[in-house]
Amino acid sequence: MESLYDDLLTEEQIMFRDAVRGFAERSLAAKALERAHEPGFPLDVAEMMAEQGLLGITMPEADGGQGGTLMDAILAIETVAAVCPRSADVIQAGNFGPIRTFVEYATEDQKARYLAPLLAGKATISVGMSEPEAGSAVTDLKTTATPDGNGFRVNGTKVFSSHSADSNLFLIYLRYGPGVGGIGSVLIERGQEGFTLGRPSRYVGGDDWCQLYFENVRVEPENVLLGEGGFKKQIAAFNIERLGNSARALAFGRHAFNIARDHALTREQFGRPLAEFQGIQWKFAEVAARMEAAQLMLYRVARKADKELPSAYDTALVKYLCNEAGFFAANEAMQVLGGLGYTHESLVEYCWRRARGWQIAGGSLEVMKNRIAEGVFGRRFSQRPPKPKA
Numbered sequence: 001m002e003s004l005y006d007d008l009l010t011e012e013q014i015m016f017r018d019a020v021r022g023f024a025e026r027s028l029a030a031k032a033l034e035r036a037h038e039p040g041f042p043l044d045v046a047e048m049m050a051e052q053g054l055l056g057i058t059m060p061e062a063d064g065g066q067g068g069t070l071m072d073a074i075l076a077i078e079t080v081a082a083v084c085p086r087s088a089d090v091i092q093a094g095n096f097g098p099i100r101t102f103v104e105y106a107t108e109d110q111k112a113r114y115l116a117p118l119l120a121g122k123a124t125i126s127v128g129m130s131e132p133e134a135g136s137a138v139t140d141l142k143t144t145a146t147p148d149g150n151g152f153r154v155n156g157t158k159v160f161s162s163h164s165a166d167s168n169l170f171l172i173y174l175r176y177g178p179g180v181g182g183i184g185s186v187l188i189e190r191g192q193e194g195f196t197l198g199r200p201s202r203y204v205g206g207d208d209w210c211q212l213y214f215e216n217v218r219v220e221p222e223n224v225l226l227g228e229g230g231f232k233k234q235i236a237a238f239n240i241e242r243l244g245n246s247a248r249a250l251a252f253g254r255h256a257f258n259i260a261r262d263h264a265l266t267r268e269q270f271g272r273p274l275a276e277f278q279g280i281q282w283k284f285a286e287v288a289a290r291m292e293a294a295q296l297m298l299y300r301v302a303r304k305a306d307k308e309l310p311s312a313y314d315t316a317l318v319k320y321l322c323n324e325a326g327f328f329a330a331n332e333a334m335q336v337l338g339g340l341g342y343t344h345e346s347l348v349e350y351c352w353r354r355a356r357g358w359q360i361a362g363g364s365l366e367v368m369k370n371r372i373a374e375g376v377f378g379r380r381f382s383q384r385p386p387k388p389k390a
């Protein structure tokens with residue numbers, strides 16, 4: 001089926017997208033509503049996707065990946081989201097999330113030990129960046145790695161780690177020393193002595209997360225992912241996660257938009273379809289304009305980032321535009337559905353809840369705007385209070 005953007009895609013990419021759509025319609029569509037209300041990570045879907053070659057799309061074939069492009073992964077995530085929004089989480093986890101940072105920096109030995117079950121859809125990996133006192137100001141994190149023989153002892157607490165209730169492996173940001181330069185990361189396995197997970201808590205989006213507690217957890221040197229000075233590298237790879245988050249936000253908005261469009265064509269009030277009221281038409285016009293602008297920027301940056309990690313400025317622009325457009329679309333869709341939109345009977349409220357979360361997760365809208373402003377003015381603006389003049 002032709003879309004507005006086909007001229008931006010290669011023939012292979014169009015074929016790939018259509019094949020993903022066929023798979024999603026055959027295997028995921030029937031349970032889309034039910035799946036949206038299940039709190040656990042859908043490992044059953046992950047195994048199916050692994051069989052379809054939809055995990056590790058951008059990763060080298062030598063590592064067990066598909067050797068594809070970032071654009072392929074974006075096409076996969078939005079095509080799946082169009083059919084079964086919840087299943088797009090699996091594409092995120094298997095291509096854009098901490099797995100992507102892991103593959104970027106892991107040693108051959110680390111890949112050999114951890115990658116196969118992740119790419120087979122039999123396990124998941126979570127990232128622990130945020131802490132009770134370090135959210136937007138993530139470089140204030142306090143979790144420490146203290147030298148212990150040839151390895152380290154880790155102490156600290158992490159919050160909001162997505163999929164942590166189900167994950168087997170954790171990529172933990174921590175500090176080896178003071179300042180931004182002291183930050184790096186390690187890999188910690190579920191069940192390691194001194195590592196406990198708190199009671200699962202639920203996001204408004206419906207998925208569970210746990211607080212992570214590390215008390216003198218031993219980390220062998222083989223499980224250091226990035227040592228001191230690793231923060232910039234980690235954030236560079238995290239920009240990929242942000243693009244996955246952007247693509248999902250936009251795709252969830254589009255999913256809700258499509259439901260609302262069908263509804264507006266069939267639901268009649270005052271003796272005519274909703275679509276015939278100008279007040280409703282203008283909602284769709286404004287949503288369409290915002291979504292198409294965000295979509296173009298997403299594809300533009302994804303194409304550019306096929307060869308290198310996306311820049312912070314490009315990523316911030318995409319995330320801001322997609323998060324705004326996705327939530328705006330879902331919110332207007334809810335309004336168009338009236339009372340039905342505010343029930344669990346359709347996926348509109350699910351898309352709305354999830355799209356709202358991405359305005360906070362992975363760098364909030366405000367933090368993205370701070371980054372965009374730095375690009376505009378060509379200089380950094382410290383968010384810290386000014387130092388008293390000597």
Ligand SMILES: Cc1cc2nc3c(=O)[nH]c(=O)nc-3n(C[C@H](O)[C@H](O)[C@H](O)COP(=O)(O)OP(=O)(O)OC[C@H]3O[C@@H](n4cnc5c(N)ncnc54)[C@H](O)[C@@H]3O)c2cc1C
Binds near residue numbers: 136159160361363
């Ligand atoms: C759905 C979801 C999934 C998440 N998944 C993960 C995960 O897997 N791993 C993980 O580590 N974390 C995760 N997070 C946490 C997320 O990264 C943080 O919530 C986010 O960085 C904001 O931090 P905070 O919640 O502490 O808010 P705060 O940093 O306390 O910010 C509160 C408000 O102040 C604004 N603000 C803060 N600083 C500034 C500034 N300088 N200028 C303007 N406004 C500012 C923020 O934008 C926000 O609106 C997730 C969060 C959500 C909602």
